[in-house]
Amino acid sequence: MPNKILTRRLPSLRSRLLLAAAVWLITITLAAGYLVPNFIKRYLIDQEQQQLALYVDELTARVEFGADGRVSLPEKLSNPRFRSPYSGLYWTIQVNDQQFRSRSLWDARIAGDEQNGYTGPKQQSLLVVQRTILLPESDAPVTLMVASDQAKLNTTLQQLTQGLWLILLTMAAGILVLIWLQISWSLLPLRTLRQNLKHVRDGEATELTGTYPIEVKPVIDDLNALLFHYQELLERARNHAGNLSHALKTPIAILTNEVANLDPADQQQLTPALTQLRQHIDYHLGRARMAGAANVLAARSAPAVRVDAIAMAMNKVYADRGITLVNELDSELVVAVETRDLDEMVGNLIENSYKWASHLIRVHQTARNAHTVSITIEDDGPGMDCEDYHTVLQRGTRLDETTPGSGLGLSIVNELAHSYRGSLTLDRSALGGIKAVLVLPRPRTES
Incomplete structure (x- = not known):
């Protein structure tokens, strides 16, 4: 059974390394872009809460009850924003149904609770720190609340996040470029090896030359x-x-x-x-x-030229039979087979056709894939039984002892084809005789 050539193209080492680096960089960038802003937000909120806690301490120190039993704040808080309407910094003092609030709230109130959050005068989201205390002048608990608008904090966080993403993306792109340069430089010896192999394959050299790293030199x-x-x-x-x-x-x-x-x-x-x-x-x-070409990597032959040369010789040997050979092979077709071996294979098949054809022999090609090509030789002779197609490929087998020959031709062709990782199959031709399909490899090309 002929060897099957793998046609699926695998990714290169450079592609694999770049893909792995890109996946790693994207993962790290996304993780940093998500985690770092959260850390910054937590830090900014903690700092804001600490500052509000200081205002609560200041409010606690200054709150007192007047002679009429109403809560009062004799001294103003130090931050002037508490006295500017809708400044974004507010405080309230709640005792039973009484509420004393900063001038910055004007005629509005702080709405909401801890579970659903707090909103300010303009429905902005507030960050709140509150404390409940007891004063000697009153048996009722006093609730102190200091709140600040989170809009400024969110704006600061948004600016920091945008700057962070810009830095991360620039850094990731720079690292990826550096990794690409590093990979290209590291794989340079393999590119040199590939070029030297091409020279050997083309017959321009008989060995691999150049300077290689110690990992590749052995x-x-x-x-x-x-x-x-x-x-x-x-x-x-x-x-x-x-x-x-x-x-x-x-x-x-x-x-x-x-x-x-x-x-x-x-x-x-x-x-x-x-x-x-x-x-x-x-x-x-x-x-x-059948041992192969003297330089197997550089083996190349043009089947169309060899078929014409063989047909010219056969026309002289079998001139009395009046056989016509039609060569439909592409003149630019090249196979990775040494010329002598190609002559051995095609010559045996064409000679068999000349022996058995009535009038016509047709030689044509069929591209199987990018790596192999099928050369078909068929005639209009009497053919043979289907069960004999496999038998005649065995060594020394002859179906007609009256026809000159040793019975080794098809066996040699079959083994020669296998030595080049090809195959030979026989079938019935549309012309009526035998169709021999010879599968041979194409030369490898640089991509």
């Missing part, structure tokens, strides 16, 4: 060692495969000629063994060629 060294080891092993495997191919061709050719001179009975006994030996050699040489 990874770079291991990657360079792995790239060098891979290239060395790959080149050695290709050389061994080529040497083995040349070393075995001559002995097998000699044995084949000698067997041809034997009696028919001996030929019938030895020919299958030689055929099997040739198939094994062809298969394992094909596997050796």
Whole structure:
């Protein structure tokens, strides 16, 4: 089953770090913007209540009963606001049904209670401090009340809150910019690594170069060692495969000629063994060629060009069959496959079509996603049974022994496609024959 390539784009490290910093800053800013004004308001109210308590003390010291039994205030309080009408600072003295009030109240009264709050002459909200005392001249309790308008306090609090929010937002924006600069500077080595990887992928370099932090340097060294080891092993495997191919061709050719001179009975006994030996050699040489590109990261091929070249060769080999190949591939299409491996895969599929097609072979493409492309090769031949589609992809399987071939072509194509994280599937073509769908990766591009 072909490997599925993850197409969902994950957020970058920079985005994650910036998002985490932004969430943290927003949380801290909102918390500070909510808590600090509450602390300031509590502090201002406490300060105002302490001042009102001082006025209550002053009022307590000066209140007395006259000879007629009525409450009086012989001496005026020190703050002149108590004598200015509707100044926002008021006092009252309540004894039974009698009420003595400051000139600042004029003809109004303080309304309300502790539970619902107090209101002043102009329905403004008041902050009240009251005290109940007993005087020697009267058995009735005396209630002293001093009140101040909260409008000034609220205005002060509003101005402080606005200034606080301005400071918090400016500070949060500045911190976020500094964090962005810090993240960009910290991730600069990774950007350098990304550029160097692109150079390696494009074939412009064979190793990663540059200066990296000590946290990244061991990874770079291991990657360079792995790239060098891979290239060395790959080149050695290709050389061994080529040497083995040349070393075995001559002995097998000699044995084949000698067997041809034997009696028919001996030929019938030895020919299958030689055929099997040739198939094994062809298969394992094909596997050796499947080792991958000399620079796998820089592998790129243009399928349209290779199909034209292969079709030109096949038209000469199968000239007597009169087959027409229609190449509908985009000339700018590029796949991340080495040219020799692409020739091996497409060549085998096109050759099979030339063997079985009646008149027409069609080669076209279908974009699966941003990472892969499907190259479809179909013909108008007789086709095959549906249950054989999977069987013919097995090594050495041939459905028609009369047609020349080793039965290894489709197996090699299948394994080559898997080595590039692609796939090969067979199905019935709309033309009547077989449709081979070869899924290959696209080159990775810089975003």
